[in-house]
Amino acid sequence: MNADKMHFVVIDDSKLDCFIAEKVIQNTGRSESVRSFAVASEALDYIKTLPADKKTIVLVDIQMPVMNGFDFLAEFEKNFPQEQRSNFIVNLLSSSINETDQIRAKTFKFVNRFLNKPLTRNALENMLATV
Amino acid sequence: MSKPDKIKVLYIDDEVNNLIGFKATFRIDYNVITAASADEGLEMLEKHPDVKVILCDQRMPHKTGVQFFEEITTSYPAPVRMLLTGYTDIESVINAINKGHIFRYITKPWQETDIRSAIEEGYKYFVTTSMLNVKNEELQKAYDELDKFAYSVTHDMRGPILSSLGAIELAKSSEDLNEVKEVLDMMEKALTRMDAFIQSMHEYYNIKRGELQIQEIDFDGLVEELTELFTVGARLDQTRFDIRLQQEAPFRSDALTLKIILNNLLSNAFKYQKKDGDSKFVELEINVSATGAVIYVRDNGIGIDEAHVSDIFNMFYRATSENVGSGFGLYNVKDALRKLNGSIQVNSKPQQGSEFKVEIPSK
Numbered sequence: 147m148n149a150d151k152m153h154f155v156v157i158d159d160s161k162l163d164c165f166i167a168e169k170v171i172q173n174t175g176r177s178e179s180v181r182s183f184a185v186a187s188e189a190l191d192y193i194k195t196l197p198a199d200k201k202t203i204v205l206v207d208i209q210m211p212v213m214n215g216f217d218f219l220a221e222f223e224k225n226f227p228q229e230q231r232s233n234f235i236v237n238l239l240s241s242s243i244n245e246t247d248q249i250r251a252k253t254f255k256f257v258n259r260f261l262n263k264p265l266t267r268n269a270l271e272n273m274l275a276t277v
Numbered sequence: 278m279s280k281p282d283k284i285k286v287l288y289i290d291d292e293v294n295n296l297i298g299f300k301a302t303f304r305i306d307y308n309v310i311t312a313a314s315a316d317e318g319l320e321m322l323e324k325h326p327d328v329k330v331i332l333c334d335q336r337m338p339h340k341t342g343v344q345f346f347e348e349i350t351t352s353y354p355a356p357v358r359m360l361l362t363g364y365t366d367i368e369s370v371i372n373a374i375n376k377g378h379i380f381r382y383i384t385k386p387w388q389e390t391d392i393r394s395a396i397e398e399g400y401k402y403f404v405t406t407s408m409l410n411v412k413n414e415e416l417q418k419a420y421d422e423l424d425k426f427a428y429s430v431t432h433d434m435r436g437p438i439l440s441s442l443g444a445i446e447l448a449k450s451s452e453d454l455n456e457v458k459e460v461l462d463m464m465e466k467a468l469t470r471m472d473a474f475i476q477s478m479h480e481y482y483n484i485k486r487g488e489l490q491i492q493e494i495d496f497d498g499l500v501e502e503l504t505e506l507f508t509v510g511a512r513l514d515q516t517r518f519d520i521r522l523q524q525e526a527p528f529r530s531d532a533l534t535l536k537i538i539l540n541n542l543l544s545n546a547f548k549y550q551k552k553d554g555d556s557k558f559v560e561l562e563i564n565v566s567a568t569g570a571v572i573y574v575r576d577n578g579i580g581i582d583e584a585h586v587s588d589i590f591n592m593f594y595r596a597t598s599e600n601v602g603s604g605f606g607l608y609n610v611k612d613a614l615r616k617l618n619g620s621i622q623v624n625s626k627p628q629q630g631s632e633f634k635v636e637i638p639s640k
Contacts, residue, residue, distance in 0.1 A: 160436065160440060160467070161463065161466075162440045162441075162443075162444060162463040162464065162466070162467050163436075163440050163443070165444075165459075165460070165463060166440065166443040166444060166447055169447050170443075170447070173450075209432045209436075211594075211595035211596060211597055211604075212585075212595075212596065212597065241431060241432055241435045241436045241439045242431055242432065243431050243435070244428055244431055263436070263439040263440070263443065264439045264440065264442050264443025264444075264446065265443060266443075266446065
């Protein structure tokens, strides 16, 4: 198993969920850096500045004010052409049990997984094992 | 004397004598307008959108009655249609019923009682159909809101529960007491927010389904209550809270609905203050005159971006990530005002503050 360290970006308007995700990520010992954002557009600006030497894991919530998770995915798609995207592993992390959200998530081909809240160490390690 | 509630009937016939005779017979009981051709009939419909019943002769030059009715099926679907003809031509009857959505078929020469009963029956049908349409629209709106509700319940109610479950999991595996306490604080906030959401839902239900109880409003008492409710929080946040009340006439309204409006506007004004702003204030100004109440809620908080102003009254809309709202408050305010026949205007500049102006007529 590849145990390289990675950058992590968490995007969620709930401070508690950001906190939980940060802790769970740190507990895996795989993080080179962890940053969390309540505003999706700020996360996008930050991602643009990340060095390309390591993989970046993005965890983004769906329901957020102003720019929601799907808006974020659309912006991400626009800003990063396909060849640049391989370094980014984008996952949705949501409390949604709404089928239309799941279907809509599938329309973004580059979305790696639809993770359910709350984020657990098991679920995160399972995901990391596949990337 | 013209009675405004007389049924408006349009009669179309190319024989002018028939038109005159019809008008003479029925103008006492109905509001009768006539047209001598299908084209003229169309003009009449344009001019009189409140026509409830149309009677049209079948045999007319240029355009038959059936063709006329067929033509107006989509442009004027509401009026009830009746076809008059001297020819017992079964083909045209079948055509009329299938293509023109005809309510009645009346043979010529017509009997006064036949026409009268046809108009009465037709009008009843018209009223029932329009009421059904209104109900269907209301039902559709209720369904749409239910959809939004179902979606929001997963997020706004399941969200805090899942957050808390995640936090518990984290706290269980932590050896650091300070970290556990930090997690508990955050859980407390998440659950408090969920409780506020449930209370807003309760308000929503009260506004939607509750009956108005109109009584004279005791503004002095209301102001006292609001002062008590907001002063402590205001002091903690170092925000000045000013209330001005000027009442020249008694004011009658529903106290609970009025309270929901003021509570929501004020709690927003306090909630959306700048985090480290200087001389923060919230102002409530109430002016009551004989015509009604004009209420201003002003603050010098974070304000609202122009792009979001038109959306802030929508259900579950949240214009900012700062300080999490339920997305319910202003929707409830607008709904409450609709119930009191009131109105609301917003004047806001980002980083400078907002002013909400509410006008409510006295009942």
